[in-house]
Amino acid sequence: MNNNRIDEKINDVFRPKTWDESITRDSWMVFKVMAELVNGYETMVKVGPCVSIFGSARLKPEDEYYQMATDIAKRITDLGFGIITGGGPGIMEAGNKGAFENNGKSIGLNIELPFEQHFNPFITKNLGLSFDYFFVRKVMFVKYSQGFIVMPGGFGTLDELMEALTLIQTKKIGHFPIVLVGSEFWSGLLDWFKNTLLKKGLIAEENLSLFRVVDTAEDAVAHIKAFYDKYSISVNF
Template structure:
């Protein structure tokens, strides 16, 4: 390769060369495949540093479907359906109205738990969600309406996903890697609340149950919301009867229907003395 003999042009070429960039400013370098371990470490460190600086002592995790909407929106969607259209669309609209119950319970639970534990200098049982719409939005919204902070752990997906606007801005994070996102869900968790949802919700729920079952993390209260949903979805008794899990493993979680029952389940697990701190 030929280089200019002009000293100014040569200096300009040096300063503009990718190799002259500081390593931590070289995005092309950081995006190389063999730099994945560095990116993983950064995704571990960045949220952890921020959460410490923000004084987040402990969290309660809320999982659930991104497709559930609030009651007002569900009813508006039902009213917008042409009665002469296919019965399937009308049936889906009616289901959305029924499912909105879970949105309102997630919202109410987050409001109750946030109002109770964020009135002091320390921040305990801070609501943390995946940061998206649906049940995640409901939980962040409930905390917001209580005048409290809440966390959103968003993840990059093939299709566009925006964080819901109820997350506390300085506690909104975005992840490339699901594994690191899941780790941050649990690092400060003092409870896990699982509302009805799809593959993502089930993946997150069963990973936590597996970690508790195998002793990889200390037991925390796992509360499934929606008795009829979970009983129809998974026959836990059958798993125990067939020997795929121990009978005692069914006690790793409890099932409830309403926000006040979630609070009661947390208090029952902690014998009325809700813990503080990591």
């Protein structure tokens, strides 16, 4: 087996192409992006206030965080919010399951991947969307979420968390509540925020107040509720 075989996507960048080939392919990509955005907007604009739940696709139903995500989703739908997840297995399935079983709106924004991603069975009819482009999918997450619950996860979860933090920090979206669930899991990242980013002046002290860290479903939902109670905002679908 040749371990030095170059990735086809890398190889394609350096492959000689005609001008017609390049412009045709890239132009058609623009239309694919537009189609995903339009389809997403037309579906999501109808769903009403929602909270996104992010987390690993790899956690199983017996995992404590899977069970906690299910509980959180049920409690959030009791407040009147719908639940948005990535639509796949693991924490995403747990969030959709909690909403679906509690007769709440359960939205799945799936991404087409060669592994570990498929629609879970707990998504409200006609509220499952599939995306080819991660950035279009993230637009739907942040545009149509009024709060973010971030469970333990890997690179994808970190990407979604940083997207929300960056957009709130730069005031591109409202200062919606962000809840990190699992103080032990997040402790290393938070230490790095404080001891590296803050000390070097790469973030401001007030940026550390953009999120809340909790260890229970009750506290996660209480933070979302308290945020909207403070502004006397009620959720109506």
